[in-house]
Amino acid sequence: MAASPQSIDDVAAGLRSVGYLPGESTALVSFLAAKLGKPILVEGPAGVGKTELARALSTYLGRGLVRLQCYEGLDEAKALYEWNYRKQLLRIQAEAEGAGWQEVQDDIFGAEFLLQRPLMAAIAADEPVVLLIDEIDKTDQEFEAMLLELLSDFQLSIPELGLYEAKTRPVVLLTSNNSRELTEALKRRCLYLWLDYPTLEHELEIVKLHAPELGDAVARKLVEVVAMIRELDLKKPPSIAESIDWARALLLLGADDIDAQVFTETMSIIVKHRTDLDVVAERVGLKLARPADATAAG
Ligand SMILES: Nc1ncnc2c1ncn2[C@@H]1O[C@H](COP(=O)(O)OP(=O)(O)OP(=O)(O)O)[C@@H](O)[C@H]1O
Numbered sequence: 001m002a003a004s005p006q007s008i009d010d011v012a013a014g015l016r017s018v019g020y021l022p023g024e025s026t027a028l029v030s031f032l033a034a035k036l037g038k039p040i041l042v043e044g045p046a047g048v049g050k051t052e053l054a055r056a057l058s059t060y061l062g063r064g065l066v067r068l069q070c071y072e073g074l075d076e077a078k079a080l081y082e083w084n085y086r087k088q089l090l091r092i093q094a095e096a097e098g099a100g101w102q103e104v105q106d107d108i109f110g111a112e113f114l115l116q117r118p119l120m121a122a123i124a125a126d127e128p129v130v131l132l133i134d135e136i137d138k139t140d141q142e143f144e145a146m147l148l149e150l151l152s153d154f155q156l157s158i159p160e161l162g163l164y165e166a167k168t169r170p171v172v173l174l175t176s177n178n179s180r181e182l183t184e185a186l187k188r189r190c191l192y193l194w195l196d197y198p199t200l201e202h203e204l205e206i207v208k209l210h211a212p213e214l215g216d217a218v219a220r221k222l223v224e225v226v227a228m229i230r231e232l233d234l235k236k237p238p239s240i241a242e243s244i245d246w247a248r249a250l251l252l253l254g255a256d257d258i259d260a261q262v263f264t265e266t267m268s269i270i271v272k273h274r275t276d277l278d279v280v281a282e283r284v285g286l287k288l289a290r291p292a293d294a295t296a297a298g
C-alpha cells in the first residue's frame with residue numbers, strides 16, 4: 001500500500017513501524033522531500049543509517065527501491081541507459097536484404113532497444129519509486145553534472161531519441177561519506193540531512209530494536225562504552241552498525257555484563273584498526289578493570 005504522509009509525525013511513526021528509528025531532523029527532512037519532490041543529500045560518518053534510511057522510506061511509502069551504487073569510473077552506460085547492441089545486430093541481420101539504411105536506423109534506435117540502468121529505470125517506472133544514489137562522493141564531477149539534469153528537470157536527453165520525460169517522480173536520496181566536497185550546483189538542488197552518531201538514549205533504542213533479548217543493563221553499558229570510545233581520537237570510531245554487531249555477539253556469548261574480560265575478548269567487533277585497538281585497550285580496558293580506582297583517580 002502506498003502511504004502519503006500528512007505530517008512530520010506521520011513520517012516518524014511510519015519509519016518506526018518499519019524498524020527505522022529516525023532522529024528529529026530525519027523525519028522533518030524526509031517529510032519535506034516527499035512533499036516538495038526534492039532530493040535529499042544525506043551526509044555523515046560510516047554506519048549511521050544513511051543507506052538504511054532509503055530502504056526504510058521505500059518500505060514505509062510502499063514504493064519500490066531502485067539503487068545505484070556509485071564507484072570511481074561509473075559512467076552513463078552503467079547509470080542511465082545503454083543500447084542493446086546484440087539485439088540491434090540481430091535486428092539488422094533479420095531485416096530484409098533490400099532494406100534501406102534509414103529504415104534500419106529508425107528501427108534499431110527505438111525504446112525497445114534500450115537497456116535501462118537505475119537512473120532511467122527510476123523515472124521510467126509506472127509507479128513512483130524511491131531512488132537511492134549511494135555514495136555519490138565516489139564518482140567524479142562530470143557524473144555529478146549529468147545527474148543535475150535528471151534531478152532538477154526529471155528528464156533525460158537521449159541523442160537518438162530526443163527528450164525522455166519522467167513518467168513518475170521518484171523520492172531521491174543521495175548519500176555521501178564526505179570523501180570529496182560535492183559541487184554547489186548539486187547541493188543547491190537538494191535538501192540537506194546531516195546524520196551523526198546518535199545520542200545515548202537514541203542508540204540504546206536502536207540497539208534494543210536489533211537485539212531485543214539483550215538485558216537492559218548490558219545494553220545501556222554497551223552504548224555508554226561505545227560513546228566513550230567515540231570520544232577518543234581514533235582512525236575509525238565505532239558506528240551504529242558496530243554497536244548492533246556487538247550487542248548480538250554479547251547475546252550469543254551469554255554475557256550479562258561488560259567487564260574488563262568480556263571487553264578485551266570482544267572489542268575487535270567494534271574497533272577495527274591495529275592502532276585504535278591499542279588506544280582503546282589502554283583507555284577503556286583499564287577503566288572497566290578498575291572502575292572504582294578510575295573514579296577515585298579522575
Ligand atoms: N535510526 C536507525 N534505526 C534503526 N536502525 C538503524 C538506524 N541507523 C542505523 N541503523 C542500523 O545501522 C546499520 C548501518 O546503517 P547503514 O548501512 O545505513 O549505514 P551507512 O550510513 O549507509 O554507512 P556507510 O557510510 O558505511 O554506507 C544498519 O544495519 C541499520 O539497520
Ligand SMILES: [Mg+2]
Pocket residue numbers: 050051052134175
Ligand atoms: Mg551506506
